[in-house]
């Protein structure tokens with residue numbers, strides 16, 4: 001089986017840890033900074049996407065400056081398997097509460113999120129969490145919370161009562177950082193989804 005190629009959005013935030021985890025799982029990774037990193041003359045250049053954590057309002061601004069906002073939105077809306085962590089979840093959401101001034105989101109995941117819902121940086125924590133796919137050990141850093149989900153969205157994980165992990169089709173959004181603790185579950189699932197949805201033409205190329 002040829003390796004899955006994962007585009008990791010690399011405008012700002014915690015890119016390196018995602019790349020390391022994906023490469024440990026035998027994926028190829030490509031940093032995404034410009035529209036042509038994502039889309040070539042023959043269509044999409046990647047089989048899956050990771051939107052890392054960082055500062056969602058900064059990533060949003062850079063996406064628009066680099067002309068990547070619309071191509072990225074179209075690719076995710078078109079079914080490209082995508083994992084968004086923390087700020088990446090905020091970017092995916094349909095609605096963002098407590099946004100920075102002018103902040104936009106891609107609007108491809110039918111959830112409402114509240115930024116910085118667990119308090120400030122000092123309240124960051126490493127926790128064991130139960131998910132529908134089993135227990136994980138992950139880090140929360142100025143994490144958002146999902147405050148409502150649309151009808152097509154499955155809840156994957158909660159921290160106390162708060163929803164912190166969701167899936168809608170090929171899109172997974174999590175409020176925490178599995179890459180910082182080396183927890184491979186979500187990245188493995190992303191690669192499995194990409195393998196299942198990779199057209200034969202690309203997998204034999």
Ligand code: GLN
Nearest residue numbers: 053054055056086087142
């Ligand atoms: N609080 C950040 C934001 O609003 C997200 C933090 C993170 O990605 N670790 O973008």
